[in-house]
Amino acid sequence: MWNKILTFLHIKKKKQVEVASNGLLVAEPEVRPEYVEGYYEESDTIIRLVSNKKKKNQKAYQITGIDDVAATNNWKGWLYLAPVIVLIAVFLLYPLVNTIFISFAKDYEYATGHFSGVTLDNFGQIFGITTAGKGGKEVFFTQYAIPNTLIITFVTVPVSIVLALIISVALNSIKWFQKTLQTMFFLPYVTNAMAVGLVFSVLFQEKGIINYIFGINKAWIFAADRWDAMLPLCLFIIWNSIPFKILIFLSGLQGIDKQYYQAAQIDSCPKWKVLTKITVPLLSPQILYIMITSFIGSFKEYTSVVALFNGPGTYGAASASDPNMETIVYYVYANVEAGFTSRAAAAGVFLFVIVLVFTFIQMKVSKSRVHY
Amino acid sequence: MAFALFKKSENQYINFRKVKVNNNIVLSIEEAGKTTEAIKSTEKVVKIITTILTYAFILALALIVVFPFYWMIITSLKQRAEIEQINQTFFPNVVMWSNYAYVFQVFDFSTYMGNTIVVAIFSTLGTLITTIFAAFAFSRLRFKGRDTVFFVFLMTMMIPGEMMVISNYLTVSAFGWIKDQTRTDAYLAMVIPFMVSVFHIYLLRQNFKQIPDALYLAAKVDGKSDWDFLWKVMVPLAAPTLISITILKFMGTWNSYVWPNLVTKKEAFRLISNGLRGAAFNDPDSGIIEYGYQMAASVCVTVPLFLLFVFFRKYIMKGVGRAGIKG
Structure with missing residues (x-):
């Protein structure tokens, strides 16, 4: 065996194609062959040297069907797209540009749209660096909104993913009442967040x-x-977010080839090893997708706070002066309603950047298709 | 695995060169000192135990998940004294249907419900129409810049909706839908910004793309226009996706809170979620929160969604599940 490999390496290293006098190595150098075949006498083997050079100008030809001339109509396509383009331009793209503009505008006036120059002051205000308005520094964003959002994210996302994973693996392994139990676990998805918050x-x-x-x-x-109130809040978010995750994981699990499990069974592989070495790696696309979306989702947590506390803090609607349960998005809305548009815009841009970073991570990671 | 042949009477290896094989010899396979029969039976026991444990685990978790619903229903049927007593009861001593009667008096269920249904119908219809057109253009028609536009559309999915709220509020008020708000203004403000959904366009486009070219060419040969082909062939073929979109959109409106809360200026224009969160279910005399009333109202808001789920379970779960495949 070693002989074979060594000889092979030897030939590969030399990369010379020679026709030996005794006819052991056979090749035609002028054709630039893709591989060289040789006969290794001692072990009675044929050795084949495959070239690792890529052919240039290699084109894959694909038959794309009949070119339907009727569908190459220029203006008609735009006509069909017109309603969507108008709506997206007015309610998606313009707001994006406008919000970024407001966040950098100095003394932006909400009613008239006047401003006097470009500034970073809005960001300074929300982070409590520069004084806001008539004195006093804004502390709610750094003291409550960001820490609360981070706590929610780093508690609820891992817990709910692990829980959903365990539940879906267990659900996938049972025979009877699978559909019924699956429906039971899906119920929190079809509820009104306000009602369940109550x-x-x-x-x-x-x-x-x-x-x-x-x-x-x-x-x-x-x-x-504040810290006690985090528990019901996180539980509520987890309870609310688990159904979607179970649904995605279950559809992923049902797509896994049964052969892997049969092979593991023949090798009498222990159950936990089957879980960590087969199920989780094969489910990694779904896990990644869920991880990214729930990270983004929990950065945007808002409704659950309103549903549970009826206000930004543990004193309900009366806690505007001490919004200890506020999240980033809550901060945005609270400032929109209070008329501090610049601050809301700055916080919104901050959120946008976070979401953007996570989305790019998702794109980068999911591009490397190999998950296991 | 160790193979060994035993004579029935004595525990000894048999030398087949000396012993003739006859009826007295029984084949027995052992592993780690256990016969296959023993291994099989232990395996069976282990399997039964794991099944039982799995079911116990799943059932326990399922009960925890469903428990809030149960508690909501029984609390809605309890008296205040029973809700607040030290020993919590798992079934109401006195079933108080009057809680519901009271809630229907105080909580303007029909107004909120009416608003929600009107907004849901129009925003769903709007979304369906814009989505069908856009998906058709992206999947069937060919024109310059199509892929660029589609790419820009996909990019907009990254923008958090929360960010748009700030400017959209200004836009909507510039349209005059906020000041001196009439009912129509309120509906317009709640419907128009939500008449487009890039994700649904993406979903339907994928669906339309699966429809074979042959059908389109056959329709062309028969002298059908694009418009006819869209409505007579593509839309019926994509019906399941369209139903999923409709239901998800309806559920979205039923649960939407932030935007309606921001743009509606009168209590009578609000949607169900706003109504539920904003309503005060206090005892008229003492002003203490009446949890029984609160829960009764919650039940009223939850039941329609549940009914929808019961009838369209397949479409809902499929529609939601599709979201995962896109990743």
């Missing part, structure tokens, strides 16, 4: 069932400590 705030109220079950007497929602 339910969660009832579950977590001081005289509520959660405190009763665990035998404690703690405020989770109203007048709660």
Whole structure:
């Protein structure tokens, strides 16, 4: 065996094509052959040297069908696209440009659209570097919005992904009632976030069932400590986000070839090894997709805070002066409603940059198609 | 695996050169000191135990997931005293249907519901029409700049909707839909910005692309126009996707909160989510929050969605699941 390999390497290294006098190596040098075949006497083997040069001007020809001339109509295509283009230009592209512009505009006036120059002051304001308005520094963004959003992201995303993965693997392995149980796990998806938020705030109220079950007497929602209130919030977000993940994971799991599992069974591979070495790697496209989308989604968390607390903080609508549960998006909306358009725009641009970074990561990673 | 042949009576290897094989000899295969029968039976036991454990685990989690719904329903049927008592009950002692009667008096369910349905119908119709046109143009027609436009469309999916709200509010008020708001103004403000969805265009385009060229050419031979082909062949063939889009759009409107909250200036124009969150379910005398009323209203808001889910489960789950394949 080693002999063969060594000889092969030897031939490859020399890269010489010689016709030996005894006729052992046979090749035609002037044709620039793709491979050289030789006969290795000692071990009675044919050795083939495959060239690693790529052919130039290699073209794949594809039959694309009949060229339908009727479908090459220029103006008609634009006519069909017209409504969408108008709507996207007015409600998607213009706002994007405008928001970026507002975030850099100095003394932007919301009603008239006047401004006096370009500045970074808006960003300075939201990050508490420069004083905002009539004195006092803006602290809500750095003190509440960013930390809360980060906590929500780094708690709910990993927990919900792992939980959804375990549930979908278990769901995929059972025989009876699979559809029924799957539907049960899907139910949180088809609910109104406000309605369920109210339910969660009832579950977590001081005289509520959660405190009763665990035998404690703690405020989770109203007048709660900021860190205590994080628990129901994160639970609510996880509960809300799991159905979608299970759905995606399950459809991914059902697409995995059963042969891998049969092979593992023949090798009497332990269950956890099957999970970590077969299921998770083969599911990695779905896991990656879910990871990126839920990262982006949790950076945009807003509705759950409103649903649970009815306001930016644990004192409900009355906590405007101490919005301890505020998220980035909540900050944006609160400032839009209060008329601080420049600040809202700056925070919006900040969010946009974060989402953009994550999207580019997704594109980069998913381009390298090999996940396992 | 170790193969060994045993004589029935004594535990000894047999030398086949000496012993003649006859009826007394039984073949037995062992692994790690256990016969195959024993291994099989232990495997069976292990399998049953894992199945039971898996079911127990899944059921427990499913119950936790469904528990909030159960609690919502039973709380909506409880008296206040029972909700607030120290020993929580898992079934109402006195079933209070009157909670619902009260909620229907206080909570203007029909107005919110009406607004939501009007907004949902028009924004869904608008989305469907724009989506069908755009998907047709992108999948069937050929014109200069088509791929560039499509690329720009796809890029817009990256923009967080939250960012648009700021300018869109200004735009909508520039259109005069905010000041001195009439009912039509409010509906327009809630419908028009949501009449386009790039993701749905993408979804339908993929669907349209699967329709073979042969059908199009056959229609051309028969003298059909593009317009006829779109409505008579492509739309019926893509019906499942269109149904999914419709239902998801309806659900989206039912759950939309931020934008309606921002652009509606009168309580009577608001949608169901805003109504639910904004309504005060307090006891008229003491002003204390009545959780029973709150939960009854929540049930009223949740039930229509559930009904939709029961009837269109297949389309909803397919439509949502498709979102994952795009990645």
